Amino acid sequence: MFVNQFLFLAAVLFCIGVYGVIARKNAVLMLMSIELILNSVNINLLTFALRNGSPDGHTFALYIIAVAAAEVGVGLGLVLLVYRNKKTISLDDLSEMRG
Amino acid sequence: MNIFSGETEVLAPLATGWFLENAWLIPVIPAIAFALIILIGKRLPMKGSELGVLSMFGSLVLSAGAGYQWIQRTNSATEEQFVAPVIKSWNWWQSGGFEFGIGQHIDGLSVLVLFVVAFISTLVQVYSLEYLRGDRRYTHFFAALTLFSGGMLAMVLADNTILFLLGWEIMGLCSFMLIGHWWEEDANSRAALKAFFTVRTGDMGLLVGISMLYFAANDWTQENLGLSGFSIRGISAWALSGEPNSTVIMIAAIALFIACIGKSGQFPLHTWLPDAMAGPTPVSSLLHSSTMVVAGVFLVARLYPVFYVGLDIPGGGGNLIVIIGGITIVISAALAFVQNDIKRVLAYSTVSQLGYMMLGLGAGAWLPAVFHIFTHAFFKACLFLGAGSISHSASHHSFDMKKDMGGLRKVMPITFVTWIVSTLALCGVFPFSGFFSKDEIIDNVGYNGYNTFMIIGLVGAFMTAAYMTRATYLTFFGEPRGASAGHADHGDAHASHDAHDNHDSHDAHSASTPHESGLLITVPLMILAVLALSSGFLNATPFGESWERMKLWVEPRPAEVIEETHSGGPGESLIINLPSSEEGAAKTVCGSAQPESGVCYAPKLKHAPFKWSKAMISMVIVFLGIAISWILSTLLFTKRDPRLVGLTQRVKVLGFGHKLLVNKYYLDDFYEKVIVRTVAYPISRAAYWFNQNILDGILHGFANNTRKISEWVYKNVDQRVVDGTVNNSATFTKSVGTAAQPSQSGKVSQYGALLFSAAAVAALVLVIINT
Numbered sequence: 068m069f070v071n072q073f074l075f076l077a078a079v080l081f082c083i084g085v086y087g088v089i090a091r092k093n094a095v096l097m098l099m100s101i102e103l104i105l106n107s108v109n110i111n112l113l114t115f116a117l118r119n120g121s122p123d124g125h126t127f128a129l130y131i132i133a134v135a136a137a138e139v140g141v142g143l144g145l146v147l148l149v150y151r152n153k154k155t156i157s158l159d160d161l162s163e164m165r166g
Numbered sequence: 167m168n169i170f171s172g173e174t175e176v177l178a179p180l181a182t183g184w185f186l187e188n189a190w191l192i193p194v195i196p197a198i199a200f201a202l203i204i205l206i207g208k209r210l211p212m213k214g215s216e217l218g219v220l221s222m223f224g225s226l227v228l229s230a231g232a233g234y235q236w237i238q239r240t241n242s243a244t245e246e247q248f249v250a251p252v253i254k255s256w257n258w259w260q261s262g263g264f265e266f267g268i269g270q271h272i273d274g275l276s277v278l279v280l281f282v283v284a285f286i287s288t289l290v291q292v293y294s295l296e297y298l299r300g301d302r303r304y305t306h307f308f309a310a311l312t313l314f315s316g317g318m319l320a321m322v323l324a325d326n327t328i329l330f331l332l333g334w335e336i337m338g339l340c341s342f343m344l345i346g347h348w349w350e351e352d353a354n355s356r357a358a359l360k361a362f363f364t365v366r367t368g369d370m371g372l373l374v375g376i377s378m379l380y381f382a383a384n385d386w387t388q389e390n391l392g393l394s395g396f397s398i399r400g401i402s403a404w405a406l407s408g409e410p411n412s413t414v415i416m417i418a419a420i421a422l423f424i425a426c427i428g429k430s431g432q433f434p435l436h437t438w439l440p441d442a443m444a445g446p447t448p449v450s451s452l453l454h455s456s457t458m459v460v461a462g463v464f465l466v467a468r469l470y471p472v473f474y475v476g477l478d479i480p481g482g483g484g485n486l487i488v489i490i491g492g493i494t495i496v497i498s499a500a501l502a503f504v505q506n507d508i509k510r511v512l513a514y515s516t517v518s519q520l521g522y523m524m525l526g527l528g529a530g531a532w533l534p535a536v537f538h539i540f541t542h543a544f545f546k547a548c549l550f551l552g553a554g555s556i557s558h559s560a561s562h563h564s565f566d567m568k569k570d571m572g573g574l575r576k577v578m579p580i581t582f583v584t585w586i587v588s589t590l591a592l593c594g595v596f597p598f599s600g601f602f603s604k605d606e607i608i609d610n611v612g613y614n615g616y617n618t619f620m621i622i623g624l625v626g627a628f629m630t631a632a633y634m635t636r637a638t639y640l641t642f643f644g645e646p647r648g649a650s651a652g653h654a655d656h657g658d659a660h661a662s663h664d665a666h667d668n669h670d671s672h673d674a675h676s677a678s679t680p681h682e683s684g685l686l687i688t689v690p691l692m693i694l695a696v697l698a699l700s701s702g703f704l705n706a707t708p709f710g711e712s713w714e715r716m717k718l719w720v721e722p723r724p725a726e727v728i729e730e731t732h733s734g735g736p737g738e739s740l741i742i743n744l745p746s747s748e749e750g751a752a753k754t755v756c757g758s759a760q761p762e763s764g765v766c767y768a769p770k771l772k773h774a775p776f777k778w779s780k781a782m783i784s785m786v787i788v789f790l791g792i793a794i795s796w797i798l799s800t801l802l803f804t805k806r807d808p809r810l811v812g813l814t815q816r817v818k819v820l821g822f823g824h825k826l827l828v829n830k831y832y833l834d835d836f837y838e839k840v841i842v843r844t845v846a847y848p849i850s851r852a853a854y855w856f857n858q859n860i861l862d863g864i865l866h867g868f869a870n871n872t873r874k875i876s877e878w879v880y881k882n883v884d885q886r887v888v889d890g891t892v893n894n895s896a897t898f899t900k901s902v903g904t905a906a907q908p909s910q911s912g913k914v915s916q917y918g919a920l921l922f923s924a925a926a927v928a929a930l931v932l933v934i935i936n937t
Contacts, residue, residue: 085918085922088915088918088922089915089918089919089922090915091915092915097914097915097918158913158914158915159913159915161912161914162911162912162913163912164910164912165910165911165912
């Protein structure tokens with residue numbers, strides 16, 4: 068088992084996700100980046116689950132998939148509402164949280 | 167059913183059936199009906215009463231089925247074979263090592279009482295349809311009535327003392343609700359409170375008794391039967407095993423009996439029962455015939471081994487139960503003579519009859535006492551419903567015999583005939599049911615060595631006959647008086663002395679002439695009267711063995727049994743192995759010594775052989791009572807004989823006795839003025855003094871000092887230290903906030919970048935630490 072390859076793939080995906088979250092201006096793309104991060108974590112979990120021969124990691128990954136689906140649903144709903152109110156989904160224009 | 171095949175013969179398996187196995191449904195139906203009536207009753211076409219009647223009818227069908235199958239079961243057993251009760255129990259809840267079960271214990275006794283309760287409840291509910299029509303709390307009345315019966319049914323088939331207690335308390339609550347049904351009148355709510363608290367006083371005994379029995383019996387029952395110390399079966403076996411410490415079991419029996427004194431209206435806690443007449447008449451009928459007051463008697467009959475051993479019943483001579491029972495019979499019968507309220511006469515008569523049941527149980531006459539529960543339920547329910555019928559249709563809701571009744575026999579023929587039949591049954595005249603049960607009690611009490619109490623029983627029979635004759639005379643004979651003569655309470659002037667003038671008005675509230683009640687009232691009366699006449703033949707000892715059906719069906723046969731527990735089904739179900747028919751093996755009659763093997767659930771009881779000579783004596787006494795009372799009543803109430811009228815004013819001794827009776831032996835005064843005053847008043851006064859002087863002193867001193875301290879604290883600590891700290895920290899926070907403000911750009915990407923860099927730093931730290 069080449070654990071390293073899996074872990075490497077996960078790390079790459081994670082970095083791409085982080086880059087997406089930070090650099091992208093589009094809210095939908097940011098959500099997609101978050102998905103990437105979550106899935107990289109899933110890959111990590113599965114890797115270690117396979118290595119240790121324990122079902123815990125698989126279970127956890129399944130949970131994460133379910134939660135991620137819900138999260139995307141909520142996130143897209145938010146984006147939709149923001150678009151209706153602001154006519155834009157550019158994150159730079161959404162700075163109401165400024166202190 | 168497993169069969170234990172003995173050395174010599176194989177005993178037949180006992181018959182069982184669906185109704186026996188599922189008898190636990192009987193109380194569940196009214197419980198569900200109660201919830202439904204409360205929730206949706208008001209929206210139903212008959213305001214929820216149909217649910218009550220239907221549920222009671224359902225329970226009646228189920229208990230009749232159970233009764234039928236129980237009879238088959240006893241018939242399938244041989245003469246001396248132990249007829250195992252059908253027991254089912256489930257684990258209800260567990261707490262700290264205590265297990266509380268819920269389940270059914272179906273044997274002859276519970277089947278009998280289940281049937282009586284369901285039957286009387288059904289009739290009473292039908293009767294209430296008419297009697298309470300238009301009442302402002304009609305729905306709630308039926309809800310409470312249904313729950314009341316449900317509580318009794320649950321108590322009757324309880325397989326353990328906890329469930330028993332539950333049913334017992336449900337009844338206590340419902341009796342409170344029902345007696346105080348018309349709580350707008352002060353007297354009614356006082357009566358309800360009195361009933362509740364008097365019974366509560368006794369209930370303490372039940373709690374004490376149950377816990378004592380649990381702690382005393384649990385080890386033995388767990389070890390030998392695999393049952394908990396709450397199980398009625400386990401407690402019975404334990405009491406007869408010869409194991410229990412005689413002091414412990416005696417105190418437990420006394421504690422339980424105190425509960426029975428409260429619930430069954432025995433002396434000295436009988437005072438609540440006559441006041442319970444404040445409730446609507448159907449409630450009185452149900453409460454006094456089969457439900458509430460029988461509970462105490464039922465408790466003694468149910469846990470009979472505990473009382474049998476604890477109070478040394480086979481010893482003869484006298485024990486707590488017979489003494490209390492005997493006192494109750496005589497004093498309450500005497501009280502019945504001075505009552506003007508027809509329902510109060512019946513109430514004291516109930517108290518007296520309950521005294522008979524207790525007397526019978528206390529003297530080892532288990533079967534006659536249980537049989538008396540059965541017969542008494544029918545004729546007493548009939549009498550109460552008859553009284554209700556009179557007040558409903560003839561006397562303008564008055565129960566006063568002297569003012570508003572008299573001469574009603576021609577106007578209310580059905581009520582009159584049913585009343586007479588039930589009265590004769592109550593007095594114990596030969597072919598009527600009361601004879602077969604009451605005479606058996608008196609007979610057996612004497613046979614078991616309680617001679618003094620047999621005489622008390624006979625005196626009670628004389629008094630019963632006399633006061634019932636007086637009540638009958640006042641109600642149905644003589645000249646109509648007051649409302650029953652057509653005089654309305656509000657002084658309406660169209661006094662029609664012609665009692666035949668019955669214009670058949672169904673509106674009892676506006677009709678001023680007395681008339682017969684409607685079918686919903688008279689049909690239950692007739693059914694009950696037929697049973698009052700005939701139910702005695704179920705155990706007609708005078709006609710020989712073959713007539714003693716009740717003995718065959720109800721009395722436990724005290725053979726030894728060897729038990730085994732089996733787990734199966736939804737809970738633990740008990741499978742009883744039948745007794746080995748070993749000859750000569752230490753057949754020490756269950757109860758008198760510890761059996762060698764197996765256990766025993768009921769003591770072996772003796773039965774007095776029936777003799778016509780003894781029955782004749784009591785019959786003569788009863789007829790004397792009726793005759794003397796009839797003559798005196800005629801002279802006193804109709805002819806107004808000058809020798810009798812005002813006798814109590816002229817003769818000092820009689821006057822004293824009369825005054826004592828009218829004031830109910832001053833027991834109420836004693837409770838309220840002496841006990842409540844001496845106990846409650848000094849306590850409250852002491853509490854007041856303590857409050858005023860000590861507590862207030864402490865409080866005032868404390869307050870003054872506190873004020874001084876707090877002033878100092880305010881100046882020095884609060885203003886300088888606390889406020890200073892708060893102000894400084896606020897200033898600090900403000901400056902930090904100002905400094906950090908630029909980072910709060912409101913841009914999500916920036917926040918994300920901060921978050922991830924922080925996470926990266928944390929990961930780095932983690933890696934460094936772990937390597």
